[in-house]
Amino acid sequence: MSTRSDARRLVLKIGTSSLTYPNGKLNIRCIEHLVRVISDLHNRGFELVLVSSGAVGVGLNKLGIMDRPRDMRMKQAAAAVGQCELMHIYDKMFLEYGVTVAQVLLTRHNIASAEHYANVEGTFDALLTAGVVPIVNENDVVSTEELSRVETFGDNDTLSAVVAQLCKADLLIIFTDIDGLYSDNPRENPDAQLISRVEAINDDLRKIAGGPGTKGGTGGMATKLSAAEICMENGVSMLITKGDRAEVLYDIVDGKKVGTLFKRKFKRKKV
Ligand SMILES: Nc1ncnc2c1ncn2[C@@H]1O[C@H](COP(=O)(O)OP(=O)(O)O)[C@@H](O)[C@H]1O
Numbered sequence: 001m002s003t004r005s006d007a008r009r010l011v012l013k014i015g016t017s018s019l020t021y022p023n024g025k026l027n028i029r030c031i032e033h034l035v036r037v038i039s040d041l042h043n044r045g046f047e048l049v050l051v052s053s054g055a056v057g058v059g060l061n062k063l064g065i066m067d068r069p070r071d072m073r074m075k076q077a078a079a080a081v082g083q084c085e086l087m088h089i090y091d092k093m094f095l096e097y098g099v100t101v102a103q104v105l106l107t108r109h110n111i112a113s114a115e116h117y118a119n120v121e122g123t124f125d126a127l128l129t130a131g132v133v134p135i136v137n138e139n140d141v142v143s144t145e146e147l148s149r150v151e152t153f154g155d156n157d158t159l160s161a162v163v164a165q166l167c168k169a170d171l172l173i174i175f176t177d178i179d180g181l182y183s184d185n186p187r188e189n190p191d192a193q194l195i196s197r198v199e200a201i202n203d204d205l206r207k208i209a210g211g212p213g214t215k216g217g218t219g220g221m222a223t224k225l226s227a228a229e230i231c232m233e234n235g236v237s238m239l240i241t242k243g244d245r246a247e248v249l250y251d252i253v254d255g256k257k258v259g260t261l262f263k264r265k266f267k268r269k270k271v
């Protein structure tokens, strides 16, 4: 049976590069499509969790700051402004389709102890049981690790893998600005080939995963491979694909070949 088609509980991560234009402004068309397709899949009976980046980018734009600041406090301030704006937009758009959303802000410390891990796990369970679509981001006001990218969840790619593990998801889908993992960074090497399936992460693969492609993106393919490693080890398959057309989610749940699939090492038993 296809790993892609039997997935019922999905975590979807969308990056800054998909949510905003290169000039920093919000890509409203992308968000509208995303919300409509998630709502439709929700109506079809899928359980969905959205991990959304974009708080810093959206906040900077709202504050009229053109270049990404070096000052950590200003990045945190921008994240606080942008998170509020993002949730306002998501809440408004999801409401049009009758879908209730929740904001979940996490830091690495929130899940470091077994007790806190169980609390977060329980909250996700309760939200999904209540038919809510949780929208997750790193709590950038508390946690500077993610913004400085030292000793972090990794960035939201790694956060989404941890969330997929916490939610006991079948599949993590990472929406980015490129249609999968290539044999080399296609922005630098036009001969790079798309890799459609990965069974194991090794050093050869790590060597081909470069940094981000836009000034808004932070992790590039390197953090997506770290996310894939967490997923595969924990019974979650992961898929990287382009997020400019959310309708691709229909192809994914219908088992069609899309992007790069990182196959889980084992199938988690349903409880
Ligand atoms: N081997 C590779 N295959 C595909 N993309 C790569 C590779 N190495 C580096 N990249 C870069 O990673 C970028 C996607 O990561 P990133 O910019 O962080 O996006 P996001 O904001 O969606 O996380 C691509 O646009 C591409 O430039």
Ligand SMILES: N[C@@H](CCC(=O)OP(=O)(O)O)C(=O)O
Pocket: 014, 015, 016, 017, 052, 053, 054, 055, 056, 057, 079, 137, 138, 140, 146, 155, 156, 157, 216, 217, 218, 219, 220
């Ligand atoms: N918490 C930050 C996430 C930054 C981040 O990881 O960005 P991306 O590489 O676009 O997923 C924000 O919301 O801006």
